[in-house]
Amino acid sequence: MQEIRHQFREDLRELENQVLGGMDLVAGQLDRAMESVSYQDVELAAMVVADDDRIDGRYLEVNQGILSLLARQSPVAGDLRIVAALLHCIRCIERMGDQCVNIAKLVPLSGHEAPKDKEILDAIERMGMLARSQVVQAKEALSGRNVELAQDLVRQDSEINALNRRIFRRAVEIGDDLELREWGMFMILVARCLERIGDNTVEIAEQVVFAVTGLFRELAAQGNSGDSALS
């Protein structure tokens, strides 16, 4: 027996590498978006907004490549599942890129020298670290077809969800200072963006489980049982 369809395999590998590289782009964008929040760096935030074109371009490349692969190579079985998973993953990557842009766009709006609340800022930074960690772990789970690593993302994501709720509660009771309250409201929006990035990594994890097992399990629902509407 000899392996055949070399060109197809090469094309599929290339598409997967583009998707994995897309997650690196997201991690880089997230780093800069979080830095711009922490240091109120409006210029860095503007770079994050401009650089989203690279992620959007990657989305279009992969999307086109997958359509071409489907039309020309008719993948089946495990190959079909991974192609379907890649299509879903690149959509998640594009959305995560958009969330980074949303965070960056909030930076100039939240005031140049706005008063800050340390508890909220610490929680936001912790959420950013966790979100980044989840993006990296989602990449590892996909490239290694690692179901356990994929399922572990749900555990991490529950911490992000908890922080999101904590930030909301803290912002509500932050005090009477109008500027501080306004900043707090912006931080709620930043937290919401980070929480969505976490959700997107869980969706990628679901696709990894599907690609490997052929079964679709909604991991997010398992992890969020008992969470409030904010999660």
Added chain:
Amino acid sequence: MSTRRTHSNEMTTPDINEDEHPDLGALGAPVAPTGHSVEVQELNAYYGSEQALREVTLTFAANTVTAIIGPSGCGKSTLVRCINRMHEEIPGARAEGRVLLGDEDVYAPKVDITAVRRAIGMVFQRPNPFPTMSIFDNVAAGLKLAGMRGEAVRERVHRSLRAVGLWGEVKDRLNRPGIGLSGGQQQRLCIARTIAVEPEVILMDEPASALDPISTLRVEELIAELKSRYTIVIVTHNMQQAGRVADSTVFMLDGSLVEHAPTQQMFTNPRDERTERYVTGKFG
């Protein structure tokens, strides 16, 4: 074994008096309105000392399309040829095991082999109309062989040509040679010839492999239409074709059945690693 059927659909011709026209291979069983299931049990087939099928056991459900896929030499054509006992026509070839059409064993002693082949029709890879016969006579040949004559033959021929979607294309030239039709039309003519004798089962051995893409799609559409009246087994090298036409798919390897599952499962999540490797082209 039932080789005669009554119909409750458009193919019915209530004005045909079956008493005037002999049964098409009467084996005495009651008539059935639709195709029968085919059950293959512990089937082994040989070409001389070489074993081509090994303990194959599976059921082809009634009124479904089952595709058989597998690499060359895996035994898929041998399997379908065993179902209507054509395998044994090859010198030195033999088969052991049971093939049940409904409740009756095709390999039982005293079974009329001609009746078996009428009940289990076959369409081959290359269209093979009788070269000296007209379009009409090609379809009528089996009927006349069975003793049918006159108006009943004409009606059955017209009905069969309509069933395969060929009527509109040939109704004005029924007396022209069948060999003058295009390849796709010839294959549909052969299918019309097969269904004219009203079989229970239609076996198709790569029926579209010699056809152009449009003719292939027409034959595939025809298969989908025919399955409401017949049980269809199709051998194909084209996995996309199996995916398009078959309700279930069988994967064979080295004379053995590896996996038999709903087609969607076979092409999205096969259970057996060998099936996965074959359908994804990791070996050929």
